[in-house]
Amino acid sequence: MKTILRLIMSVLFTSYLTTAFCQSEMVPIKGSVYTPLYGRDSMQVTISDFEMDVYPVTNKEFLQFVKKYPKWQRSKVKRLFADNNYLINWKSDTELSSGQSLNAPVTNVSWFVANDYCKCLGKRLPTVDEWEYVAMADQDIADARTKASYNEYILSWYEKPKTFNNEIGSTFKNYWNVYDLHGLVWEWTSDFNSVLVSGESRKDVDTDTNLFCGSAAIGATDLMNYAAFMRYAIRGSLKAKYSMKNLGFRCVKDISE
Amino acid sequence: MKKNKIFAGILVILVFMLNSCSDKEEKKQNSAEISVSQEMTAELTAPPNVPRPIGRRKAKKLIVDMEILEKEGTMTDGTTYVYWTFGGSVPGSFIRTRVGDEVEFTLSNHPDNKLPHNIDLHAVTGPGGGATSSFVAPGHEKTFSFKTLNPGLYVYHCATAPVGMHIANGMYGLILVEPEGGLPPVDKEYYVMQGDFYTKGENGEPGLQQFDMQKAVDEDADYVVFNGSVGSLTGDNAITANVGETVRLFVGNGGPNLVSSFHVIGEIFDNVYMEGGMKMNHDVQTTLVPAGGAAIVEFRVDVPGTFILVDHSIFRAFNKGALGMLKVTGDEAKTIYSGTKQEGIYLPEGGGIQTMPDDGKVKTETASTDKTLEEKMESGKQIYMNTCFACHQAEGQGIPKAFPPLAKSDYLNADVNRAIGIVLNGKTGEITVNGEVYNSVMTRQSLSADEVADVMTYIYNSWDNNKTNVTKAQVEQVKSGH
Numbered sequence: 001m002k003t004i005l006r007l008i009m010s011v012l013f014t015s016y017l018t019t020a021f022c023q024s025e026m027v028p029i030k031g032s033v034y035t036p037l038y039g040r041d042s043m044q045v046t047i048s049d050f051e052m053d054v055y056p057v058t059n060k061e062f063l064q065f066v067k068k069y070p071k072w073q074r075s076k077v078k079r080l081f082a083d084n085n086y087l088i089n090w091k092s093d094t095e096l097s098s099g100q101s102l103n104a105p106v107t108n109v110s111w112f113v114a115n116d117y118c119k120c121l122g123k124r125l126p127t128v129d130e131w132e133y134v135a136m137a138d139q140d141i142a143d144a145r146t147k148a149s150y151n152e153y154i155l156s157w158y159e160k161p162k163t164f165n166n167e168i169g170s171t172f173k174n175y176w177n178v179y180d181l182h183g184l185v186w187e188w189t190s191d192f193n194s195v196l197v198s199g200e201s202r203k204d205v206d207t208d209t210n211l212f213c214g215s216a217a218i219g220a221t222d223l224m225n226y227a228a229f230m231r232y233a234i235r236g237s238l239k240a241k242y243s244m245k246n247l248g249f250r251c252v253k254d255i256s257e
Numbered sequence: 258m259k260k261n262k263i264f265a266g267i268l269v270i271l272v273f274m275l276n277s278c279s280d281k282e283e284k285k286q287n288s289a290e291i292s293v294s295q296e297m298t299a300e301l302t303a304p305p306n307v308p309r310p311i312g313r314r315k316a317k318k319l320i321v322d323m324e325i326l327e328k329e330g331t332m333t334d335g336t337t338y339v340y341w342t343f344g345g346s347v348p349g350s351f352i353r354t355r356v357g358d359e360v361e362f363t364l365s366n367h368p369d370n371k372l373p374h375n376i377d378l379h380a381v382t383g384p385g386g387g388a389t390s391s392f393v394a395p396g397h398e399k400t401f402s403f404k405t406l407n408p409g410l411y412v413y414h415c416a417t418a419p420v421g422m423h424i425a426n427g428m429y430g431l432i433l434v435e436p437e438g439g440l441p442p443v444d445k446e447y448y449v450m451q452g453d454f455y456t457k458g459e460n461g462e463p464g465l466q467q468f469d470m471q472k473a474v475d476e477d478a479d480y481v482v483f484n485g486s487v488g489s490l491t492g493d494n495a496i497t498a499n500v501g502e503t504v505r506l507f508v509g510n511g512g513p514n515l516v517s518s519f520h521v522i523g524e525i526f527d528n529v530y531m532e533g534g535m536k537m538n539h540d541v542q543t544t545l546v547p548a549g550g551a552a553i554v555e556f557r558v559d560v561p562g563t564f565i566l567v568d569h570s571i572f573r574a575f576n577k578g579a580l581g582m583l584k585v586t587g588d589e590a591k592t593i594y595s596g597t598k599q600e601g602i603y604l605p606e607g608g609g610i611q612t613m614p615d616d617g618k619v620k621t622e623t624a625s626t627d628k629t630l631e632e633k634m635e636s637g638k639q640i641y642m643n644t645c646f647a648c649h650q651a652e653g654q655g656i657p658k659a660f661p662p663l664a665k666s667d668y669l670n671a672d673v674n675r676a677i678g679i680v681l682n683g684k685t686g687e688i689t690v691n692g693e694v695y696n697s698v699m700t701r702q703s704l705s706a707d708e709v710a711d712v713m714t715y716i717y718n719s720w721d722n723n724k725t726n727v728t729k730a731q732v733e734q735v736k737s738g739h
Binding site (some may be wrong): 046083085086106155156159160161162186226229230232233234236237238242243244245246 | 327328331339368369370371372373392393394395396397417418419422426467468470
């Protein structure tokens with residue numbers, strides 16, 4: 001009896017350990033109604049409560065993932081699900097290069113693998129609206145989009161080369177206790193390609209899309225549209241199998257009652 | 258019989274004229290039908306260089322590979338900027354094609370880049386000028402092709418949102434479509450493209466400067482420059498020619514905002530292909546180059562010297578950087594330009610004794626020896642703004658590679674008598690100031706000993722110089738010493 005109990009205990013303990021290993025820290029995000037960066041007053045979006053990873057997924061975490069799921073290793077991945085840039089900077093299937101930091105965000109990953117990674121942990125990728133909702137906070141308030149300092153910080157990062165090898169947590173902790181939404185890497189979203197930025201961005205002005213006012217309007221608030229526009233432009237240029245040196249991801253989870 | 262002959266003759270001429278007219282029409286319509294024979298890779302060049310002429314060859318399938326690089330570069334001495342570039346330079350690589358070419362264009366976005374980009378070539382007939390087909394994420398490439406239908410000089414630029422920002426960061430360049438048979442041969446060809454830049458710090462503020470969106474929206478440029486940076490066409494980077502040669506400049510304007518009044522000081526353009534099209538104007542002093550437009554200018558250089566390229570919206574040239582140099586070497590041609598023949602004193606009231614208008618007050622001129630430092634500073638400042646400001650600038654900062662700085666100047670502070678001598682007698686030839694070599698001309702200044710003392714005192718007591726108080730006696734001593 002005692003041995004059985006011990007066995008059960010140890011099994012439970014190991015399984016707890018393994019999940020804890022992969023489960024990165026999450027924080028609750030309180031839902032609300034907001035007007036996305038690209039929107040007009042009439043276009044409000046409702047966000048339900050959810051939990052979000054505090055940090056983007058790291059090289060270390062992803063290394064464990066590909067060891068556990070060899071089908072996502074560089075040499076074994078199906079080309080349909082990841083292009084030739086997939087984990088291109090790694091030394092081998094299961095080793096980083098010497099210059100890469102374990103605690104830097106994983107990049108050069110496709111949407112397919114990011115999606116699968118979150119799924120394996122019982123999580124999912126955030127939607128564009130969820131991601132933007134959390135990302136509009138600065139250190140102090142939930143919606144800092146009209147602050148000049150907030151916008152300047154974002155725009156200045158867009159001009160800073162090679163931030164992808166900085167470690168997670170190296171930017172600021174925002175209102176929701178989430179780190180690194182701005183200043184480290186771009187991040188995949190589940191519906192990245194639902195926003196219609198065609199290659200010809202000037203044309204988007206007169207099509208009836210989400211991005212109606214972005215490139216035409218001139219005014220004091222325009223700065224924030226520009227910051228957002230660059231994120232939408234990068235999302236618009238992606239395909240799900242693409243992997244990029246400046247593009248990583250994090251997961252979210254619905255709050256289960 | 259004779260009448261008939263004449264009639265026939267007229268008829269022949271008429272037919273001939275008709276033919277030549279319709280020839281022209283056909284040529285245009287048929288650009289699309291020009292067949293291409295072989296494949297070749299385009300030669301791409303960084304400014305101010307231009308690829309070799311190709312208009313005489315047959316139309317071909319032309320392979321163009323262009324890489325996009327986001328990289329830090331020098332805006333002016335001590336100031337850097339993150340440029341977004343086509344081919345690693347601002348403006349981007351020069352592309353040379355001929356009418357009827359089928360251009361297969363591959364745009365590659367370097368993996369280290371942060372942003373997606375695309376290209377809109379004004380030489381393309383098609384939606385977005387290629388922008389729709391070339392939108393490419395970092396670490397990827399896109400290929401599209403187009404046929405060059407209209408000859409001329411065209412701008413290309415990035416058209417990804419926010420479009421203004423991509424252009425303001427340097428994403429523009431020129432593509433030339435030569436007419437059948439090519440442009441007439443010339444001796445020298447150069448590539449010059451103007452652009453305006455908007456930085457967080459004011460003009461000259463050191464360090465890495467970031468793009469300032471608000472200034473860009475307000476069209477309040479901190480830098481207006483040729484070929485991407487202050488000094489890219491001055492000093493050692495000046496373009497050159499020999500006396501007697503014909504120079505052709507491919508001039509573009511990337512904007513994003515400002516229209517250029519392109520002018521070469523001391524030259525008249527013999528030919529201008531207006532707006533970069535095939536219509537030619539002659540004997541032009543200044544030609545307008547619109548943002549997103551171009552012009553081809555040609556002139557023969559007849560005399561040696563340094564010819565200054567400017568945007569004749571002139572504060573841009575002397576205060577914001579839109580200044581380049583064409584150095585021409587060779588023999589003087591005194592009948593065309595004599596240089597100074599004679600110097601004299603100009604007396605508007607004729608020679609003899611002059612009287613000041615008598616306004617009843619007794620006016621005494623204070624000699625500088627009696628003036629306080631404050632008085633000398635005041636008078637010195639006035640003289641400076643009248644005489645020295647144009648070259649040495651308001652804060653004594655000079656103009657990089659053209660006119661040496663007076664602010665914190667090692668050369669100035671090292672030797673007061675030498676400095677006085679330069680003001681009195683002028684200075685020609687190479688000098689090194691604060692580590693930079695300057696080679697230009699300062700003319701002798703017609704100032705009285707008093708005035709020289711005042712302006713020198715002003716200069717020495719401003720902008721971190723060594724606070725020497727120059728006296729009239731000192732100036733006179735230098736004067737008599739020579």
